[in-house]
């Protein structure tokens with residue numbers, strides 16, 4: 453049995469974290485209101501402490517654990533697929549059209565664009581040929597093709613990492629969370645840099661985190677500052693570079709950021725995206741930001757929605773792996789390494 457405690461702002465946030473970390477079978481053991489001292493030393497009233505528990509698969513014998521893992525995986529999608537075929541069983545035997553409609557409905561409910569759904573259905577059809585498809589095969593193929601689309605990042609701790617993306621998605625907060633994780637938990641020497649000298653207060657926002665963590669902080673005002681600022685951080689194992697939020701509709705602005713990024717030459721560029729963004733906007737963001745040659749995606753604000761189709765949309769149109777997800781405003785707690793199996797479950801639903 454795994455028992456885990458969560459300090460959250462509301463129950464929705466708790467449910468997202470619990471579902472993501474402990475799985476759908478987790479149960480809530482207790483919940484209570486507490487006063488919590490936040491990372492920044494602010495007292496934030498009205499936090500909720502939620503304790504949840506779930507079966508610990510690792511504790512079971514390995515043979516049992518392996519088979520129960522498979523069983524669980526199958527069982528988890530079984531419900532959904534049974535729903536796809538249940539009432540229609542007679543008609544659907546051999547008639548792929550009805551199944552197609554059901555898959556479509558389920559994914560459309562989760563706000564997955566039709567183009568992606570058609571793509572998945574086509575892949576399933578191709579693999580299955582013209583033969584009849586049963587519920588078990590269908591669920592396997594559905595997982596298989598979704599898995600091909602949603603990849604997780606290789607999790608290498610690259611030295612210079614830049615964070616780009618639209619305004620207000622949580623870039624600076626994510627940089628602060630990662631800086632804390634690297635310096636507090638991974639014992640790395642971290643340096644923070646911002647090139648966001650455009651938005652009022654942006655420099656101070658990141659500088660405050662650097663001061664709390666007692667780590668070097670640099671500001672790049674113009675391209676000629678870059679060698680100096682990077683040189684000041686030559687002792688650092690990890691350098692995180694925050695950037696100005698840019699509308700994906702403004703190619704000029706993105707090109708401006710590109711000039712800085714090209715000169716900084718990061719080892720890793722993360723596109724930061726909020727899952728609360730409209731589907732059509734996600735498509736244009738991941739496409740227009742390709743100009744910056746980002747190599748992974750960070751998805752933010754998973755705590756703010758129950759509809760997770762945007763995870764699939766971002767992965768599908770970007771063809772990039774997902775490195776982290778963030779699930780709240782708390783620094784440094786509300787960030788997790790992306791796990792494709794968990795993300796797929798969120799997208800496909802129960």
Ligand SMILES: Nc1nc2c(ncn2[C@@H]2O[C@H](COP(=O)(O)OP(=O)(O)OP(=O)(O)O)[C@@H](O)[C@H]2O)c(=O)[nH]1
Nearest residue numbers: 619620621622623624625697752753778779780781
């Ligand atoms: N609910 C929720 N809020 C978040 C999350 N990440 C960031 N935020 C909030 O989103 C707001 C914007 O965060 P910032 O980090 O300033 O966003 P940004 O992308 O740096 O914004 P600009 O620099 O203005 O483009 C803040 O109120 C954050 O606390 C998250 O995972 N969940």
Ligand SMILES: [Mg+2]
Nearest residue numbers: 623624648654
């Ligand atoms: Mg910012």
